[in-house]
Amino acid sequence: TTTRHYQFDIKMTNVTRLCKTKSIVTVNGQFPGPKIVAREGDRVVVKVVNHVPYNISLHWHGIRQLLSAWADGPAYITQYPIQSGNSYVYNFTVVGQRGTLWWHAHISWLRATLYGPIIILPKLGIPYPFAKPYKEVPIIFGEWWKADTEAVINQALQTGGGPNISDAYTINGLPGPLYNCSAKEIFKIKAKPGKTYLLRIINAALNDELFFSIANHSLTIVEVDAVYVKPFTTNTLLTAPGQTTNVLLTTKAEYPYANFFMEARPYATGQGTFDNSTVAGILEYKNPTSLSSSSFNKSLPSYKPILPALNDTSFVTNFTKKLRSLASVQYPANVPQMVDRRFFFTVGLGENPCPENHTCQGPNGTMFAASINNVSFVMPTTALLQSHFAGKSRGVYASDFPIMPLAPFNYTGTPPNSTFVTNATKVLVLPFNTSVELVMQGTSILGAESHPLHLHGFNFFVVGQGFGNYNPAKDRARFNLVDPVERNTVGVPPGGWVAIRFLADNPGVWFMHCHLEVHTSWGLRMAWLVLDGSLPSQKLPPPPSDLPKC
Ligand code: C2O
Numbered sequence: 077t078t079t080r081h082y083q084f085d086i087k088m089t090n091v092t093r094l095c096k097t098k099s100i101v102t103v104n105g106q107f108p109g110p111k112i113v114a115r116e117g118d119r120v121v122v123k124v125v126n127h128v129p130y131n132i133s134l135h136w137h138g139i140r141q142l143l144s145a146w147a148d149g150p151a152y153i154t155q156y157p158i159q160s161g162n163s164y165v166y167n168f169t170v171v172g173q174r175g176t177l178w179w180h181a182h183i184s185w186l187r188a189t190l191y192g193p194i195i196i197l198p199k200l201g202i203p204y205p206f207a208k209p210y211k212e213v214p215i216i217f218g219e220w221w222k223a224d225t226e227a228v229i230n231q232a233l234q235t236g237g238g239p240n241i242s243d244a245y246t247i248n249g250l251p252g253p254l255y256n257c258s259a260k261e262i263f264k265i266k267a268k269p270g271k272t273y274l275l276r277i278i279n280a281a282l283n284d285e286l287f288f289s290i291a292n293h294s295l296t297i298v299e300v301d302a303v304y305v306k307p308f309t310t311n312t313l314l315t316a317p318g319q320t321t322n323v324l325l326t327t328k329a330e331y332p333y334a335n336f337f338m339e340a341r342p343y344a345t346g347q348g349t350f351d352n353s354t355v356a357g358i359l360e361y362k363n364p365t366s367l368s369s370s371s372f373n374k375s376l377p378s379y380k381p382i383l384p385a386l387n388d389t390s391f392v393t394n395f396t397k398k399l400r401s402l403a404s405v406q407y408p409a410n411v412p413q414m415v416d417r418r419f420f421f422t423v424g425l426g427e428n429p430c431p432e433n434h435t436c437q438g439p440n441g442t443m444f445a446a447s448i449n450n451v452s453f454v455m456p457t458t459a460l461l462q463s464h465f466a467g468k469s470r471g472v473y474a475s476d477f478p479i480m481p482l483a484p485f486n487y488t489g490t491p492p493n494s495t496f497v498t499n500a501t502k503v504l505v506l507p508f509n510t511s512v513e514l515v516m517q518g519t520s521i522l523g524a525e526s527h528p529l530h531l532h533g534f535n536f537f538v539v540g541q542g543f544g545n546y547n548p549a550k551d552r553a554r555f556n557l558v559d560p561v562e563r564n565t566v567g568v569p570p571g572g573w574v575a576i577r578f579l580a581d582n583p584g585v586w587f588m589h590c591h592l593e594v595h596t597s598w599g600l601r602m603a604w605l606v607l608d609g610s611l612p613s614q615k616l617p618p619p620p621s622d623l624p625k626c
Contacts, residue, residue: 095257100189109192131157135182145584151183156624175302176276176320188225209274218246236436236443245355252356263357279315282593284342289381291336295323301563304402316528318565318591335377345570346525403559412511424519426497449478452497452599477502506580508609524571533586536578543572583616
């Protein structure tokens with residue numbers, strides 16, 4: 077195997093957006109961060125050196141981390157953060173995956189500026205299951221605050237209210253010309269006519285699912301979350317924070333004498349406030365009448381894409397239904413046909429009481445909270461994987477995470493009388509190789525909202541989804557066990573449910589959470605603890621010697 081070495085120096089860097097300069101946390105002074113390129117089967121070694129006054133931890137989102145849970149990265153789950161002045165080497169092998177993933181900080185809200193692409197090429201000599209593109213272009217959506225994002229989330233957590241919304245969405249760090257004071261900060265694809273481009277689209281925004289479209293061009297979806305899908309063509313795609321989507325874009329056969337806007341803006345169904353602005357970039361065609369070889373049509377585009385309405389759940393449902401595994405001989409869909417354990421989780425918002433002598437800005441003067449089966453996960457102060465490995469769970473976590481809601485209620489109807497959550501650090505223990513079916517049911521407590529749930533350490537198959545309350549007798553019979561999409565992040569529909577299956581073949585402690593950062597911060601998170609199997613090749617190896625200490 078080839079080993080790919082990277083050094084990530086975490087540094088403060090001044091960046092100006094929307095006419096305001098702020099000092100942000102970056103990797104190697106770059107924003108967005110550098111891309112990691114590897115082939116399927118390669119080993120990736122990233123030395124992270126922390127030069128900033130924050131605790132840092134990085135996560136390789138969507139990388140399976142088979143037998144390498146120590147490299148997964150969520151702070152206080154698999155490791156202590158890397159303290160200022162210290163370093164840690166993340167070391168993992170890319171097994172059975174090819175496509176686009178990404179890396180990001182996994183502590184507090186530092187992922188607002190610490191993120192970048194992971195590009196996994198197929199093994200040497202193995203082609204894509206589609207025609208070789210002329211060029212590959214990473215497109216990362218982000219969210220930009222003029223204020224310091226650590227201050228934004230800390231203030232929200234102290235007052236119990238919602239955090240201030242972002243000032244802009246960005247494409248590759250650039251807000252684009254639809255924002256004030258951003259005329260020059262525009263992402264452009266310099267297009268040649270009659271070519272096919274592979275866009276590697278990553279949603280690194282903190283709190284919003286996004287629609288994306290390019291005026292007068294269609295997009296062919298070929299892969300999501302580093303798994304090939306049956307190709308289909310659409311004008312608009314939806315991407316939730318955490319998700320990645322590879323699409324083919326074929327440019328006009330002839331020079332069109334025009335440029336075209338690409339735009340992204342949110343899909344939002346909740347009642348809270350959100351940034352409903354639009355980020356624009358430009359698909360800029362080269363001007364064939366010019367003698368200069370570097371001359372592009374510089375006029376601002378007059379063609380704008382038509383994006384769905386902000387709350388267009390029927391577009392979203394139709395779009396997600398089209399996502400199917402390729403399920404070919406070469407790329408089979410290994411959907412667990414038999415299930416060992418079934419779990420039913422409610423996901424949604426709730427409240428915590430306001431501490432005495434405090435004024436809280438959450439619902440009715442309480443503090444916002446979020447939970448799974450009414451447990452709002454409290455971050456431990458000891459890393460769970462280390463306590464588990466040392467056999468010292470006492471006082472760190474409890475193993476009694478509820479496998480279903482303690483008191484069932486009408487999840488999509490009137491909320492129960494008490495919407496207060498239970499605050500605890502609980503994990504759910506799975507024997508090695510357990511075949512799991514998990515139904516995640518959205519609740520309407522404080523509003524029905526789509527929650528993109530992300531599971532670390534596994535891909536899962538999305539075998540079913542629907543609206544209203546999940547009804548096992550009726551709904552399970554309709555599960556797709558043939559070609560369901562395989563991914564690592566899935567939206568639980570607002571006022572509905574989603575069913576996933578996965579095989580717990582990876583020992584370790586694996587975080588699962590809503591990838592809307594505000595919901596994670598409020599407690600919409602939990603952890604699975606997958607035990608070792610009996611064979612040596614089924615056991616979590618000991619931690620690397622440089623694993624950060626407390
Ligand atoms: Cu991309 Cu736990 O996150």
